[in-house]
Amino acid sequence: MIDLDGTIYKGSERIPAAKDFVERLQAAKIPFLFLTNNTTRTPEMVCDFLSSKHDIYVTPDQVYTPSLATASYISHQNGGDASKKSVYIVGELGLKKAILNTGIKLNEYDPDYVVVGLDYDLTYHKAELATLAIKRGGMFIGTNADTNLPNERGQVPGAGTVIAFVERAVQKKAFYIGKPERPIMDAALDKMGLNAEDVVMVGDNYNTDIMAGIHAGIDQLLVYTGISTPEQVAQREVQPTHVVNSLSDWDV
Structure with a gap:
Protein backbone atom coordinates (compact mmCIF):
# COMPACT_ATOMS: atom_id res chain seq x y z
CA MET A 1 0.00 0.00 0.00
CA PRO A 66 -11.31 7.59 1.56
CA SER A 67 -14.06 8.59 -0.89
CA LEU A 68 -14.43 4.97 -1.98
CA ALA A 69 -14.04 3.71 1.58
CA THR A 70 -16.72 6.13 2.80
CA ALA A 71 -19.08 5.03 0.04
CA SER A 72 -18.40 1.40 0.98
CA TYR A 73 -19.05 2.12 4.66
CA ILE A 74 -22.40 3.82 3.96
CA SER A 75 -23.42 1.07 1.54
CA HIS A 76 -22.58 -1.69 4.02
CA GLN A 77 -24.46 0.12 6.78
CA ASN A 78 -27.56 -0.09 4.62
CA GLY A 79 -27.30 -3.66 3.41
CA GLY A 80 -25.82 -2.64 0.08
CA ASP A 81 -28.66 -0.27 -0.82
CA ALA A 82 -28.39 3.35 0.34
CA SER A 83 -31.06 4.64 -2.04
CA LYS A 84 -33.50 5.32 0.79
CA LYS A 85 -30.93 7.38 2.72
CA SER A 86 -29.68 10.93 2.23
CA VAL A 87 -26.40 12.80 2.66
CA TYR A 88 -24.91 16.29 2.73
CA ILE A 89 -21.34 16.46 1.43
CA VAL A 90 -18.62 19.06 1.92
CA GLY A 91 -15.90 18.12 -0.55
CA GLU A 92 -14.66 17.91 -4.10
CA LEU A 93 -15.77 15.85 -7.13
CA GLY A 94 -13.88 12.70 -6.10
CA LEU A 95 -15.77 12.49 -2.82
CA LYS A 96 -19.18 13.45 -4.20
CA LYS A 97 -19.05 11.06 -7.15
CA ALA A 98 -18.02 8.05 -5.03
CA ILE A 99 -20.75 8.62 -2.44
CA LEU A 100 -23.53 9.42 -4.89
CA ASN A 101 -22.68 6.27 -6.86
CA THR A 102 -24.19 4.32 -3.94
CA GLY A 103 -27.61 5.66 -4.93
CA ILE A 104 -27.90 7.85 -1.84
CA LYS A 105 -29.74 11.16 -2.25
CA LEU A 106 -28.47 14.66 -1.57
CA ASN A 107 -30.14 16.51 1.32
CA GLU A 108 -28.70 19.62 2.92
CA TYR A 109 -31.37 20.02 5.61
CA ASP A 110 -31.83 16.79 7.60
CA PRO A 111 -29.69 14.07 5.98
CA ASP A 112 -28.86 10.70 7.51
CA TYR A 113 -25.14 11.36 6.92
CA VAL A 114 -22.96 14.45 6.81
CA VAL A 115 -19.62 13.75 5.10
CA VAL A 116 -16.88 16.36 5.36
CA GLY A 117 -13.61 16.26 3.44
CA LEU A 118 -11.16 18.59 1.73
CA ASP A 119 -13.03 21.34 -0.12
CA TYR A 120 -11.00 23.86 -2.11
CA ASP A 121 -13.99 26.21 -2.17
CA LEU A 122 -14.95 25.92 1.50
CA THR A 123 -17.30 28.68 2.62
CA TYR A 124 -18.92 29.62 5.90
CA HIS A 125 -22.27 28.65 4.38
CA LYS A 126 -21.11 25.07 3.62
CA ALA A 127 -19.80 24.68 7.17
CA GLU A 128 -23.02 26.18 8.49
CA LEU A 129 -25.18 23.69 6.57
CA ALA A 130 -23.01 20.79 7.78
CA THR A 131 -23.20 22.00 11.37
CA LEU A 132 -26.98 22.36 11.35
CA ALA A 133 -27.46 19.01 9.61
CA ILE A 134 -25.34 17.25 12.24
CA LYS A 135 -27.25 19.01 15.00
CA ARG A 136 -30.46 17.65 13.42
CA GLY A 137 -29.15 14.11 13.75
CA GLY A 138 -27.00 13.41 10.70
CA MET A 139 -24.10 11.00 11.32
CA PHE A 140 -20.90 13.07 11.16
CA ILE A 141 -18.29 11.35 8.97
CA GLY A 142 -14.82 12.83 8.36
CA THR A 143 -12.87 11.51 5.39
CA ASN A 144 -9.42 11.80 6.98
CA ALA A 145 -7.59 13.69 9.68
CA ASP A 146 -4.65 15.13 7.69
CA THR A 147 -4.14 18.66 8.95
CA ASN A 148 -1.81 19.44 6.04
CA LEU A 149 -1.32 18.39 2.44
CA PRO A 150 2.21 18.60 0.95
CA ASN A 151 2.37 20.11 -2.51
CA GLU A 152 4.74 22.24 -4.58
CA ARG A 153 3.80 25.34 -2.54
CA GLY A 154 4.44 23.77 0.85
CA GLN A 155 2.20 22.18 3.48
CA VAL A 156 -1.26 23.58 2.73
CA PRO A 157 -4.40 22.93 4.84
CA GLY A 158 -5.74 19.38 4.56
CA ALA A 159 -9.10 17.74 5.12
CA GLY A 160 -8.51 17.47 8.86
CA THR A 161 -8.38 21.24 9.10
CA VAL A 162 -11.74 21.57 7.34
CA ILE A 163 -13.28 18.83 9.51
CA ALA A 164 -11.92 20.46 12.68
CA PHE A 165 -13.88 23.62 11.77
CA VAL A 166 -17.13 21.63 11.86
CA GLU A 167 -16.05 19.58 14.89
CA ARG A 168 -15.58 22.76 16.88
CA ALA A 169 -18.99 24.04 15.81
CA VAL A 170 -20.88 20.85 16.73
CA GLN A 171 -18.66 20.08 19.75
CA LYS A 172 -18.18 16.44 18.80
CA LYS A 173 -15.63 14.39 16.90
CA ALA A 174 -16.29 13.02 13.45
CA PHE A 175 -16.22 9.30 12.70
CA TYR A 176 -13.08 9.04 10.57
CA ILE A 177 -12.72 6.71 7.59
CA GLY A 178 -9.25 7.43 6.17
Missing part, protein backbone atom coordinates in the same frame (compact mmCIF):
# COMPACT_ATOMS: atom_id res chain seq x y z
CA ILE A 2 1.53 3.29 -1.09
CA ASP A 3 0.61 6.83 -0.10
CA LEU A 4 0.64 9.50 -2.82
CA ASP A 5 0.99 13.08 -1.52
CA GLY A 6 4.48 13.50 -0.10
CA THR A 7 5.47 9.94 -1.06
CA ILE A 8 5.04 9.72 -4.84
CA TYR A 9 4.74 13.46 -5.53
CA LYS A 10 4.29 16.88 -3.97
CA GLY A 11 1.50 18.30 -6.09
CA SER A 12 2.98 18.85 -9.54
CA GLU A 13 6.52 18.59 -8.16
CA ARG A 14 8.15 15.24 -8.84
CA ILE A 15 9.84 13.09 -6.23
CA PRO A 16 12.68 11.63 -8.34
CA ALA A 17 12.78 8.15 -6.78
CA ALA A 18 9.03 7.55 -7.02
CA LYS A 19 8.77 6.66 -10.72
CA ASP A 20 11.63 4.16 -10.46
CA PHE A 21 10.10 2.65 -7.29
CA VAL A 22 6.76 2.03 -9.00
CA GLU A 23 8.43 0.63 -12.12
CA ARG A 24 10.52 -1.76 -10.01
CA LEU A 25 7.34 -3.04 -8.37
CA GLN A 26 5.72 -3.48 -11.78
CA ALA A 27 8.77 -5.30 -13.19
CA ALA A 28 8.85 -7.65 -10.19
CA LYS A 29 5.06 -8.20 -10.51
CA ILE A 30 4.56 -7.19 -6.88
CA PRO A 31 0.93 -6.11 -6.38
CA PHE A 32 0.43 -2.61 -5.02
CA LEU A 33 -2.39 -0.23 -4.23
CA PHE A 34 -2.07 3.54 -4.04
CA LEU A 35 -3.78 4.23 -0.73
CA THR A 36 -4.20 7.98 -0.56
CA ASN A 37 -6.02 10.19 1.93
CA ASN A 38 -6.75 12.70 -0.82
CA THR A 39 -10.47 12.73 -1.68
CA THR A 40 -10.46 15.48 -4.29
CA ARG A 41 -9.87 13.22 -7.33
CA THR A 42 -11.55 10.08 -8.63
CA PRO A 43 -9.25 7.07 -9.28
CA GLU A 44 -9.43 7.88 -13.00
CA MET A 45 -8.34 11.45 -12.31
CA VAL A 46 -5.47 10.18 -10.12
CA CYS A 47 -4.27 7.96 -12.96
CA ASP A 48 -4.43 10.86 -15.45
CA PHE A 49 -2.51 13.08 -13.03
CA LEU A 50 0.16 10.42 -12.44
CA SER A 51 0.68 9.84 -16.16
CA SER A 52 0.56 13.47 -17.33
CA LYS A 53 2.55 15.06 -14.52
CA HIS A 54 4.78 12.27 -13.23
CA ASP A 55 5.17 9.76 -16.07
CA ILE A 56 3.79 6.98 -13.86
CA TYR A 57 1.29 4.61 -15.47
CA VAL A 58 -1.23 2.65 -13.42
CA THR A 59 -4.93 1.71 -13.67
CA PRO A 60 -7.88 3.04 -11.63
CA ASP A 61 -8.25 -0.28 -9.79
CA GLN A 62 -4.79 0.37 -8.30
CA VAL A 63 -6.04 3.52 -6.54
CA TYR A 64 -8.09 3.53 -3.34
CA THR A 65 -9.32 6.64 -1.55
CA LYS A 179 -5.76 6.76 7.45
CA PRO A 180 -4.84 6.20 10.28
CA GLU A 181 -8.22 4.62 11.05
CA ARG A 182 -9.17 1.01 10.47
CA PRO A 183 -12.11 1.38 8.03
CA ILE A 184 -9.94 2.29 5.03
CA MET A 185 -7.24 -0.22 5.93
CA ASP A 186 -9.68 -3.11 6.25
CA ALA A 187 -11.36 -2.10 3.00
CA ALA A 188 -8.00 -1.84 1.21
CA LEU A 189 -6.89 -5.29 2.43
CA ASP A 190 -10.19 -6.69 1.21
CA LYS A 191 -9.74 -5.03 -2.18
CA MET A 192 -6.21 -6.45 -2.52
CA GLY A 193 -7.28 -9.89 -1.30
CA LEU A 194 -4.33 -10.00 1.08
CA ASN A 195 -3.75 -10.45 4.79
CA ALA A 196 -2.13 -7.78 6.97
CA GLU A 197 1.09 -9.81 7.34
CA ASP A 198 1.54 -9.85 3.54
CA VAL A 199 1.54 -6.06 3.15
CA VAL A 200 3.70 -3.03 3.95
CA MET A 201 2.29 0.50 4.24
CA VAL A 202 4.58 3.03 2.50
CA GLY A 203 4.19 6.70 3.40
CA ASP A 204 5.71 9.99 4.48
CA ASN A 205 3.39 10.92 7.35
CA TYR A 206 3.82 9.20 10.71
CA ASN A 207 0.47 10.44 12.00
CA THR A 208 -1.52 8.96 9.11
CA ASP A 209 0.43 6.41 7.04
CA ILE A 210 2.54 4.88 9.77
CA MET A 211 -0.17 4.95 12.44
CA ALA A 212 -2.53 3.34 9.92
CA GLY A 213 -0.15 0.44 9.56
CA ILE A 214 0.31 0.16 13.32
CA HIS A 215 -3.46 0.17 13.94
CA ALA A 216 -4.03 -2.51 11.27
CA GLY A 217 -1.11 -4.76 12.20
CA ILE A 218 0.67 -3.97 8.91
CA ASP A 219 4.43 -3.34 8.67
CA GLN A 220 5.34 0.22 7.76
CA LEU A 221 7.94 1.91 5.56
CA LEU A 222 8.42 5.59 6.37
CA VAL A 223 10.11 7.73 3.71
CA TYR A 224 11.39 11.20 4.56
CA THR A 225 10.16 13.04 1.46
CA GLY A 226 7.03 14.72 2.83
CA ILE A 227 5.47 15.59 6.18
CA SER A 228 7.37 13.80 8.95
CA THR A 229 10.98 14.55 9.92
CA PRO A 230 13.55 12.34 11.69
CA GLU A 231 13.44 14.65 14.70
CA GLN A 232 9.67 14.29 15.03
CA VAL A 233 9.71 10.52 14.56
CA ALA A 234 12.47 10.05 17.12
CA GLN A 235 10.07 11.30 19.80
CA ARG A 236 7.50 8.59 19.04
CA GLU A 237 7.12 5.66 21.39
CA VAL A 238 6.39 3.22 18.55
CA GLN A 239 8.94 3.41 15.76
CA PRO A 240 8.18 2.52 12.11
CA THR A 241 9.14 -0.99 11.00
CA HIS A 242 11.40 0.46 8.30
CA VAL A 243 12.72 3.97 7.56
CA VAL A 244 14.41 5.31 4.40
CA ASN A 245 15.41 8.76 3.22
CA SER A 246 14.37 7.94 -0.35
CA LEU A 247 12.40 5.18 -2.03
CA SER A 248 15.54 4.49 -4.06
CA ASP A 249 17.01 3.10 -0.82
CA TRP A 250 14.36 0.35 -0.67
CA ASP A 251 15.04 -2.98 -2.40
CA VAL A 252 11.72 -4.32 -3.69
Whole structure:
Protein backbone atom coordinates (compact mmCIF):
# COMPACT_ATOMS: atom_id res chain seq x y z
CA MET A 1 0.00 0.00 0.00
CA ILE A 2 1.53 3.29 -1.09
CA ASP A 3 0.61 6.83 -0.10
CA LEU A 4 0.64 9.50 -2.82
CA ASP A 5 0.99 13.08 -1.52
CA GLY A 6 4.48 13.50 -0.10
CA THR A 7 5.47 9.94 -1.06
CA ILE A 8 5.04 9.72 -4.84
CA TYR A 9 4.74 13.46 -5.53
CA LYS A 10 4.29 16.88 -3.97
CA GLY A 11 1.50 18.30 -6.09
CA SER A 12 2.98 18.85 -9.54
CA GLU A 13 6.52 18.59 -8.16
CA ARG A 14 8.15 15.24 -8.84
CA ILE A 15 9.84 13.09 -6.23
CA PRO A 16 12.68 11.63 -8.34
CA ALA A 17 12.78 8.15 -6.78
CA ALA A 18 9.03 7.55 -7.02
CA LYS A 19 8.77 6.66 -10.72
CA ASP A 20 11.63 4.16 -10.46
CA PHE A 21 10.10 2.65 -7.29
CA VAL A 22 6.76 2.03 -9.00
CA GLU A 23 8.43 0.63 -12.12
CA ARG A 24 10.52 -1.76 -10.01
CA LEU A 25 7.34 -3.04 -8.37
CA GLN A 26 5.72 -3.48 -11.78
CA ALA A 27 8.77 -5.30 -13.19
CA ALA A 28 8.85 -7.65 -10.19
CA LYS A 29 5.06 -8.20 -10.51
CA ILE A 30 4.56 -7.19 -6.88
CA PRO A 31 0.93 -6.11 -6.38
CA PHE A 32 0.43 -2.61 -5.02
CA LEU A 33 -2.39 -0.23 -4.23
CA PHE A 34 -2.07 3.54 -4.04
CA LEU A 35 -3.78 4.23 -0.73
CA THR A 36 -4.20 7.98 -0.56
CA ASN A 37 -6.02 10.19 1.93
CA ASN A 38 -6.75 12.70 -0.82
CA THR A 39 -10.47 12.73 -1.68
CA THR A 40 -10.46 15.48 -4.29
CA ARG A 41 -9.87 13.22 -7.33
CA THR A 42 -11.55 10.08 -8.63
CA PRO A 43 -9.25 7.07 -9.28
CA GLU A 44 -9.43 7.88 -13.00
CA MET A 45 -8.34 11.45 -12.31
CA VAL A 46 -5.47 10.18 -10.12
CA CYS A 47 -4.27 7.96 -12.96
CA ASP A 48 -4.43 10.86 -15.45
CA PHE A 49 -2.51 13.08 -13.03
CA LEU A 50 0.16 10.42 -12.44
CA SER A 51 0.68 9.84 -16.16
CA SER A 52 0.56 13.47 -17.33
CA LYS A 53 2.55 15.06 -14.52
CA HIS A 54 4.78 12.27 -13.23
CA ASP A 55 5.17 9.76 -16.07
CA ILE A 56 3.79 6.98 -13.86
CA TYR A 57 1.29 4.61 -15.47
CA VAL A 58 -1.23 2.65 -13.42
CA THR A 59 -4.93 1.71 -13.67
CA PRO A 60 -7.88 3.04 -11.63
CA ASP A 61 -8.25 -0.28 -9.79
CA GLN A 62 -4.79 0.37 -8.30
CA VAL A 63 -6.04 3.52 -6.54
CA TYR A 64 -8.09 3.53 -3.34
CA THR A 65 -9.32 6.64 -1.55
CA PRO A 66 -11.31 7.59 1.56
CA SER A 67 -14.06 8.59 -0.89
CA LEU A 68 -14.43 4.97 -1.98
CA ALA A 69 -14.04 3.71 1.58
CA THR A 70 -16.72 6.13 2.80
CA ALA A 71 -19.08 5.03 0.04
CA SER A 72 -18.40 1.40 0.98
CA TYR A 73 -19.05 2.12 4.66
CA ILE A 74 -22.40 3.82 3.96
CA SER A 75 -23.42 1.07 1.54
CA HIS A 76 -22.58 -1.69 4.02
CA GLN A 77 -24.46 0.12 6.78
CA ASN A 78 -27.56 -0.09 4.62
CA GLY A 79 -27.30 -3.66 3.41
CA GLY A 80 -25.82 -2.64 0.08
CA ASP A 81 -28.66 -0.27 -0.82
CA ALA A 82 -28.39 3.35 0.34
CA SER A 83 -31.06 4.64 -2.04
CA LYS A 84 -33.50 5.32 0.79
CA LYS A 85 -30.93 7.38 2.72
CA SER A 86 -29.68 10.93 2.23
CA VAL A 87 -26.40 12.80 2.66
CA TYR A 88 -24.91 16.29 2.73
CA ILE A 89 -21.34 16.46 1.43
CA VAL A 90 -18.62 19.06 1.92
CA GLY A 91 -15.90 18.12 -0.55
CA GLU A 92 -14.66 17.91 -4.10
CA LEU A 93 -15.77 15.85 -7.13
CA GLY A 94 -13.88 12.70 -6.10
CA LEU A 95 -15.77 12.49 -2.82
CA LYS A 96 -19.18 13.45 -4.20
CA LYS A 97 -19.05 11.06 -7.15
CA ALA A 98 -18.02 8.05 -5.03
CA ILE A 99 -20.75 8.62 -2.44
CA LEU A 100 -23.53 9.42 -4.89
CA ASN A 101 -22.68 6.27 -6.86
CA THR A 102 -24.19 4.32 -3.94
CA GLY A 103 -27.61 5.66 -4.93
CA ILE A 104 -27.90 7.85 -1.84
CA LYS A 105 -29.74 11.16 -2.25
CA LEU A 106 -28.47 14.66 -1.57
CA ASN A 107 -30.14 16.51 1.32
CA GLU A 108 -28.70 19.62 2.92
CA TYR A 109 -31.37 20.02 5.61
CA ASP A 110 -31.83 16.79 7.60
CA PRO A 111 -29.69 14.07 5.98
CA ASP A 112 -28.86 10.70 7.51
CA TYR A 113 -25.14 11.36 6.92
CA VAL A 114 -22.96 14.45 6.81
CA VAL A 115 -19.62 13.75 5.10
CA VAL A 116 -16.88 16.36 5.36
CA GLY A 117 -13.61 16.26 3.44
CA LEU A 118 -11.16 18.59 1.73
CA ASP A 119 -13.03 21.34 -0.12
CA TYR A 120 -11.00 23.86 -2.11
CA ASP A 121 -13.99 26.21 -2.17
CA LEU A 122 -14.95 25.92 1.50
CA THR A 123 -17.30 28.68 2.62
CA TYR A 124 -18.92 29.62 5.90
CA HIS A 125 -22.27 28.65 4.38
CA LYS A 126 -21.11 25.07 3.62
CA ALA A 127 -19.80 24.68 7.17
CA GLU A 128 -23.02 26.18 8.49
CA LEU A 129 -25.18 23.69 6.57
CA ALA A 130 -23.01 20.79 7.78
CA THR A 131 -23.20 22.00 11.37
CA LEU A 132 -26.98 22.36 11.35
CA ALA A 133 -27.46 19.01 9.61
CA ILE A 134 -25.34 17.25 12.24
CA LYS A 135 -27.25 19.01 15.00
CA ARG A 136 -30.46 17.65 13.42
CA GLY A 137 -29.15 14.11 13.75
CA GLY A 138 -27.00 13.41 10.70
CA MET A 139 -24.10 11.00 11.32
CA PHE A 140 -20.90 13.07 11.16
CA ILE A 141 -18.29 11.35 8.97
CA GLY A 142 -14.82 12.83 8.36
CA THR A 143 -12.87 11.51 5.39
CA ASN A 144 -9.42 11.80 6.98
CA ALA A 145 -7.59 13.69 9.68
CA ASP A 146 -4.65 15.13 7.69
CA THR A 147 -4.14 18.66 8.95
CA ASN A 148 -1.81 19.44 6.04
CA LEU A 149 -1.32 18.39 2.44
CA PRO A 150 2.21 18.60 0.95
CA ASN A 151 2.37 20.11 -2.51
CA GLU A 152 4.74 22.24 -4.58
CA ARG A 153 3.80 25.34 -2.54
CA GLY A 154 4.44 23.77 0.85
CA GLN A 155 2.20 22.18 3.48
CA VAL A 156 -1.26 23.58 2.73
CA PRO A 157 -4.40 22.93 4.84
CA GLY A 158 -5.74 19.38 4.56
CA ALA A 159 -9.10 17.74 5.12
CA GLY A 160 -8.51 17.47 8.86
CA THR A 161 -8.38 21.24 9.10
CA VAL A 162 -11.74 21.57 7.34
CA ILE A 163 -13.28 18.83 9.51
CA ALA A 164 -11.92 20.46 12.68
CA PHE A 165 -13.88 23.62 11.77
CA VAL A 166 -17.13 21.63 11.86
CA GLU A 167 -16.05 19.58 14.89
CA ARG A 168 -15.58 22.76 16.88
CA ALA A 169 -18.99 24.04 15.81
CA VAL A 170 -20.88 20.85 16.73
CA GLN A 171 -18.66 20.08 19.75
CA LYS A 172 -18.18 16.44 18.80
CA LYS A 173 -15.63 14.39 16.90
CA ALA A 174 -16.29 13.02 13.45
CA PHE A 175 -16.22 9.30 12.70
CA TYR A 176 -13.08 9.04 10.57
CA ILE A 177 -12.72 6.71 7.59
CA GLY A 178 -9.25 7.43 6.17
CA LYS A 179 -5.76 6.76 7.45
CA PRO A 180 -4.84 6.20 10.28
CA GLU A 181 -8.22 4.62 11.05
CA ARG A 182 -9.17 1.01 10.47
CA PRO A 183 -12.11 1.38 8.03
CA ILE A 184 -9.94 2.29 5.03
CA MET A 185 -7.24 -0.22 5.93
CA ASP A 186 -9.68 -3.11 6.25
CA ALA A 187 -11.36 -2.10 3.00
CA ALA A 188 -8.00 -1.84 1.21
CA LEU A 189 -6.89 -5.29 2.43
CA ASP A 190 -10.19 -6.69 1.21
CA LYS A 191 -9.74 -5.03 -2.18
CA MET A 192 -6.21 -6.45 -2.52
CA GLY A 193 -7.28 -9.89 -1.30
CA LEU A 194 -4.33 -10.00 1.08
CA ASN A 195 -3.75 -10.45 4.79
CA ALA A 196 -2.13 -7.78 6.97
CA GLU A 197 1.09 -9.81 7.34
CA ASP A 198 1.54 -9.85 3.54
CA VAL A 199 1.54 -6.06 3.15
CA VAL A 200 3.70 -3.03 3.95
CA MET A 201 2.29 0.50 4.24
CA VAL A 202 4.58 3.03 2.50
CA GLY A 203 4.19 6.70 3.40
CA ASP A 204 5.71 9.99 4.48
CA ASN A 205 3.39 10.92 7.35
CA TYR A 206 3.82 9.20 10.71
CA ASN A 207 0.47 10.44 12.00
CA THR A 208 -1.52 8.96 9.11
CA ASP A 209 0.43 6.41 7.04
CA ILE A 210 2.54 4.88 9.77
CA MET A 211 -0.17 4.95 12.44
CA ALA A 212 -2.53 3.34 9.92
CA GLY A 213 -0.15 0.44 9.56
CA ILE A 214 0.31 0.16 13.32
CA HIS A 215 -3.46 0.17 13.94
CA ALA A 216 -4.03 -2.51 11.27
CA GLY A 217 -1.11 -4.76 12.20
CA ILE A 218 0.67 -3.97 8.91
CA ASP A 219 4.43 -3.34 8.67
CA GLN A 220 5.34 0.22 7.76
CA LEU A 221 7.94 1.91 5.56
CA LEU A 222 8.42 5.59 6.37
CA VAL A 223 10.11 7.73 3.71
CA TYR A 224 11.39 11.20 4.56
CA THR A 225 10.16 13.04 1.46
CA GLY A 226 7.03 14.72 2.83
CA ILE A 227 5.47 15.59 6.18
CA SER A 228 7.37 13.80 8.95
CA THR A 229 10.98 14.55 9.92
CA PRO A 230 13.55 12.34 11.69
CA GLU A 231 13.44 14.65 14.70
CA GLN A 232 9.67 14.29 15.03
CA VAL A 233 9.71 10.52 14.56
CA ALA A 234 12.47 10.05 17.12
CA GLN A 235 10.07 11.30 19.80
CA ARG A 236 7.50 8.59 19.04
CA GLU A 237 7.12 5.66 21.39
CA VAL A 238 6.39 3.22 18.55
CA GLN A 239 8.94 3.41 15.76
CA PRO A 240 8.18 2.52 12.11
CA THR A 241 9.14 -0.99 11.00
CA HIS A 242 11.40 0.46 8.30
CA VAL A 243 12.72 3.97 7.56
CA VAL A 244 14.41 5.31 4.40
CA ASN A 245 15.41 8.76 3.22
CA SER A 246 14.37 7.94 -0.35
CA LEU A 247 12.40 5.18 -2.03
CA SER A 248 15.54 4.49 -4.06
CA ASP A 249 17.01 3.10 -0.82
CA TRP A 250 14.36 0.35 -0.67
CA ASP A 251 15.04 -2.98 -2.40
CA VAL A 252 11.72 -4.32 -3.69
